[in-house]
Amino acid sequence: MNQLIVDTKKLNFSYTKTRKDIENLELKVPKGSIYGFLGPNGSGKSTTIRLLLGLLKKQSGTVALFGELFNGKTRLKSLDKVGALIENPSLYEHLNAVDNLKIAANYRQNIPEGRIDEVLEIVRLSHAKKKKVKAYSLGMKQRLGLAISLLSNPELIILDEPANGLDPKGIIEMRMLIKELNETYGTTIFISSHLLSEIEKTCTHVGIIRDGKMLFQDTVKALKSSKGRKMMIDIEVDKFIDAMTVLEKLQKENTSLVDEFLQIEVEDKEEITVVIDALRAQNVKVYQVSIKNNLEELFLSLTEN
Ligand SMILES: Nc1ncnc2c1ncn2[C@@H]1O[C@H](COP(=O)(O)OP(=O)(O)OP(=O)(O)O)[C@@H](O)[C@H]1O
Ligand SMILES: [Mg+2]
Structure with missing residues (x-):
C-alpha cells in the first residue's frame, strides 16, 4: 500500500468569523510523489502550508505527517523530517552562502560539517558559495533557500510557489532541481502554484483548491484525461x-x-x-x-x- 506522507482529514481554518478560508480539506500526498497544490490567488494554498507546518493552529480536523498525527508532542519530531521554503527565504544579504548555511545549521540539530558543501552542490551553488548573497540573482537566492531546507536531509520538502518571480531560466532550473531531488533521494515534494502548466510539467500528483475547498485530487495522468x-x-x-x-x-x-x-x-x-x-x-x-x-x-x- 502506498503510504501517505501528508494526510489531513476535515481540516478547517478561518482567519475571521465571517468566512471559512479552509473548508474540510483532505490532502493526500503519497510517499515519493511530487504533489502539485494548485489554486488561484487567495484560494488558501499558503494557509494550508502554514497549517501543515503548525505555523497556524487548525480549528478542527486532523493533520498526519509520516503517518503520525500532528500534535503538541509529535510536532517537533515530525518537522525534523520536513524542509520548507515559504515565499521569499529570509537570508542575510551581507553574508555569503556558506555563512548563511552555517547560521541555519546552528538552529538545527546534528547537521554534519560536510553537509553544507553537499547541499550547495545539490542546488548548483558551489561556484558562488563565497559570494555575498546581495549579489545573487533571485533564482540563486531561491536555490540557497532550498539548500537551507535540505540541510537536515528531509523526507518531505514543502515549497510555496517556488517559481514566483523567477525568469524562465530560473524556473527551468528550479523544476530540474525538484525532479532531481525526487528521483535521486526519493524525497516527497509538495509544491504550490497557481499555474496549471507548471504543475503539469513537474508533478506526479495534483490537488486543486478553490475558496479553501479541494475540487480535484488525483494523479496528473488522471487530470489530463479529465481535462479532455x-x-x-x-x-x-x-x-x-x-x-x-x-x-x-x-x-x-x-x-x-x-x-x-x-x-x-x-x-x-x-x-x-x-x-x-x-x-x-x-x-x-x-x-x-x-x-x-x-x-x-x-x-x-x-x-x-
Ligand atoms: N493573515 C491573514 N488574515 C486574514 N485573512 C488572510 C490572512 N492571510 C490570508 N488571508 C485570506 O485567506 C485566504 C487564503 O489566502 P492564502 O494566502 O492562503 O491564499 P493563496 O492560495 O496562498 O494565495 P496566493 O496565490 O495569492 O499566494 C484569502 O482570502 C486571504 O485573503
Ligand atoms: Mg500563497
Missing part, C-alpha cells in the same frame, strides 16, 4: 422549441431542459460561440450562457496567466 472531457453549459433562451431545433441541426444530442435552461455538452470554449451564433441566426434570444463544470471553468482561470 467535454464541458457542460447552461443556456437561457426565449424560445426553447426553436432553440432545440437549432441544436439538433448542430448534432447536439444530449440536450436537456433543466429549470428553464438548456443544458448541452460542448467540446471546448470555441464551440460555445458556434452555438450562440447558430441560435442568434434563427432569432433565438440568448440571455445567458454559463459553464457548468466547476473544474473546467477553474482550468480556464488557471491556464490564463
Whole structure:
C-alpha cells in the first residue's frame, strides 16, 4: 500500500468569523510523489502550508505527517523530517552562502560539517558559495533557500510557489532541481502554484483548491484525461422549441431542459460561440450562457496567466 506522507482529514481554518478560508480539506500526498497544490490567488494554498507546518493552529480536523498525527508532542519530531521554503527565504544579504548555511545549521540539530558543501552542490551553488548573497540573482537566492531546507536531509520538502518571480531560466532550473531531488533521494515534494502548466510539467500528483475547498485530487495522468472531457453549459433562451431545433441541426444530442435552461455538452470554449451564433441566426434570444463544470471553468482561470 502506498503510504501517505501528508494526510489531513476535515481540516478547517478561518482567519475571521465571517468566512471559512479552509473548508474540510483532505490532502493526500503519497510517499515519493511530487504533489502539485494548485489554486488561484487567495484560494488558501499558503494557509494550508502554514497549517501543515503548525505555523497556524487548525480549528478542527486532523493533520498526519509520516503517518503520525500532528500534535503538541509529535510536532517537533515530525518537522525534523520536513524542509520548507515559504515565499521569499529570509537570508542575510551581507553574508555569503556558506555563512548563511552555517547560521541555519546552528538552529538545527546534528547537521554534519560536510553537509553544507553537499547541499550547495545539490542546488548548483558551489561556484558562488563565497559570494555575498546581495549579489545573487533571485533564482540563486531561491536555490540557497532550498539548500537551507535540505540541510537536515528531509523526507518531505514543502515549497510555496517556488517559481514566483523567477525568469524562465530560473524556473527551468528550479523544476530540474525538484525532479532531481525526487528521483535521486526519493524525497516527497509538495509544491504550490497557481499555474496549471507548471504543475503539469513537474508533478506526479495534483490537488486543486478553490475558496479553501479541494475540487480535484488525483494523479496528473488522471487530470489530463479529465481535462479532455467535454464541458457542460447552461443556456437561457426565449424560445426553447426553436432553440432545440437549432441544436439538433448542430448534432447536439444530449440536450436537456433543466429549470428553464438548456443544458448541452460542448467540446471546448470555441464551440460555445458556434452555438450562440447558430441560435442568434434563427432569432433565438440568448440571455445567458454559463459553464457548468466547476473544474473546467477553474482550468480556464488557471491556464490564463
Ligand atoms: N493573515 C491573514 N488574515 C486574514 N485573512 C488572510 C490572512 N492571510 C490570508 N488571508 C485570506 O485567506 C485566504 C487564503 O489566502 P492564502 O494566502 O492562503 O491564499 P493563496 O492560495 O496562498 O494565495 P496566493 O496565490 O495569492 O499566494 C484569502 O482570502 C486571504 O485573503
Ligand atoms: Mg500563497
